[in-house]
Amino acid sequence: MSRKIPLCEPAISGREWEYVKECLDAGWVSSVGSFVDRFETEIAQYLGRRFGVATNSGTAALHVSLRLVGVRAGDEVLMSTLTFIAPANAVRYLDAVPVFVDSESCYWQLDVGLIEEFLRGACDRTAAGVVNKSSGRRIAAIVPVHVLGHPVDIDALRILSEEFEIPIVEDATESLGSKYKGRLVGTHGTFACLSFNGNKLITTGGGGMIVTDDETLAIRARHLTTQANSGSPEYIHDEIGYNYRLSNIQAAIGCAQLERIAEFIECKRTIAARYAAAFASMHGFALQREAPWATSSYWLPTVEIVDEQFVVSARSVLASLAEDGIQARPLWQPLHLSAPHKDSPSLGGGIAQRLWENCLSLPCSSDLSQVDQDRVIEAIVKSVTV
Ligand SMILES: *Cc1c(COP(=O)(O)O)cnc(C)c1O
Numbered sequence: 001m002s003r004k005i006p007l008c009e010p011a012i013s014g015r016e017w018e019y020v021k022e023c024l025d026a027g028w029v030s031s032v033g034s035f036v037d038r039f040e041t042e043i044a045q046y047l048g049r050r051f052g053v054a055t056n057s058g059t060a061a062l063h064v065s066l067r068l069v070g071v072r073a074g075d076e077v078l079m080s081t082l083t084f085i086a087p088a089n090a091v092r093y094l095d096a097v098p099v100f101v102d103s104e105s106c107y108w109q110l111d112v113g114l115i116e117e118f119l120r121g122a123c124d125r126t127a128a129g130v131v132n133k134s135s136g137r138r139i140a141a142i143v144p145v146h147v148l149g150h151p152v153d154i155d156a157l158r159i160l161s162e163e164f165e166i167p168i169v170e171d172a173t174e175s176l177g178s179k180y181k182g183r184l185v186g187t188h189g190t191f192a193c194l195s196f197n198g199n200k201l202i203t204t205g206g207g208g209m210i211v212t213d214d215e216t217l218a219i220r221a222r223h224l225t226t227q228a229n230s231g232s233p234e235y236i237h238d239e240i241g242y243n244y245r246l247s248n249i250q251a252a253i254g255c256a257q258l259e260r261i262a263e264f265i266e267c268k269r270t271i272a273a274r275y276a277a278a279f280a281s282m283h284g285f286a287l288q289r290e291a292p293w294a295t296s297s298y299w300l301p302t303v304e305i306v307d308e309q310f311v312v313s314a315r316s317v318l319a320s321l322a323e324d325g326i327q328a329r330p331l332w333q334p335l336h337l338s339a340p341h342k343d344s345p346s347l348g349g350g351i352a353q354r355l356w357e358n359c360l361s362l363p364c365s366s367d368l369s370q371v372d373q374d375r376v377i378e379a380i381v382k383s384v385t386v
Pocket residue numbers: 057058059060083084085086087145171173174194195196197207208
């Protein structure tokens with residue numbers, strides 16, 4: 001079998017070694033150190049937000065952000081059903097209830113129209129806030145997840161957020177660097193959460209970040225992520241916090257990665273354009289589209305395979321690629337179908353389910369060579385013709 005082509009691997013070929021060596025030489029290896037400060041400042045600057053608070057995962061960032069916008073036990077949180085499971089778990093850590101919202105069929109993002117219908121038709125405005133008439137629970141937050149590098153229609157959502165006074169926590173973990181109407185994703189919510197997990201656009205090995213423009217909330221986020229340490233040398237803590245801080249070594253890797261973010265996005269967009277060109281002449285294959293108001297980072301270029309004759313399915317292409325040593329991946333099981341979350345309410349879900357059945361994410365490491373990508377495309381063509 002020829003050399004394997006992975007789905008998405010990090011490109012560690014900048015100043016990562018140099019910066020990590022700096023940490024080790026200085027002995028600053030833990031959760032305090034100049035790279036943590038620098039990484040927080042540089043990410044905030046990149047996004048044009050006032051504050052960044054680094055965390056040890058994107059999930060941790062979501063957990064703390066949701067708590068700080070006021071999500072409490074028994075509240076409901078509106079979120080995308082078609083996403084990696086992290087935001088739903090974060091809602092559940094707070095003993096709150098996710099309400100899963102279907103995707104729209106054009107760009108596969110959160111369907112804001114369903115949220116509008118739900119807030120106007122199925123909720124009451126009360127002194128305690130917006131309450132779901134059927135469950136009696138308060139709607140405490142909305143979590144748009146910008147999936148696969150493409151933004152959600154965030155202006156439409158912001159209008160609702162303002163009218164109904166429900167805060168937005170953006171899950172921008174998959175779409176750092178992508179733009180909505182020229183403005184970077186991660187700049188719209190009260191908080192936005194990032195992840196620097198191994199296969200994200202930039203990585204720290206594992207890590208995340210909370211960004212916000214609100215100083216009080218940023219201070220609170222920093223406090224909660226450091227075990228709510230009051231800062232006294234006697235380990236006096238004033239509430240229950242979390243051990244959620246990023247280490248200086250991880251932040252050092254992040255600083256080196258961030259220096260190359262524009263290059264990574266360009267690579268991803270080139271890879272996506274090549275796939276799109278190849279699929280243009282293939283019946284039943286369509287790369288995820290880019291909305292006229294969006295600049296996708298194409299974090300994971302993903303194809304939808306819809307063949308009315310059922311000659312080829314996404315799962316058969318997946319198996320055929322695996323035989324050729326090429327790693328593709330289906331989308332996540334929609335959360336309204338996921339065992340730990342299936343008892344939560346949902347608004348639709350049929351489109352997400354269809355996308356789950358029909359889509360495959362394709363190899364897209366930012367250093368994927370044209371030769372390797374041609375091999376992927378040939379293998380896809382072969383999988384259809386056998
Ligand atoms: C990667 C990811 C996260 C965060 O993952 P961590 O591994 O905790 O950093 C959160 N939400 C989504 C949608 C993701 O894809």
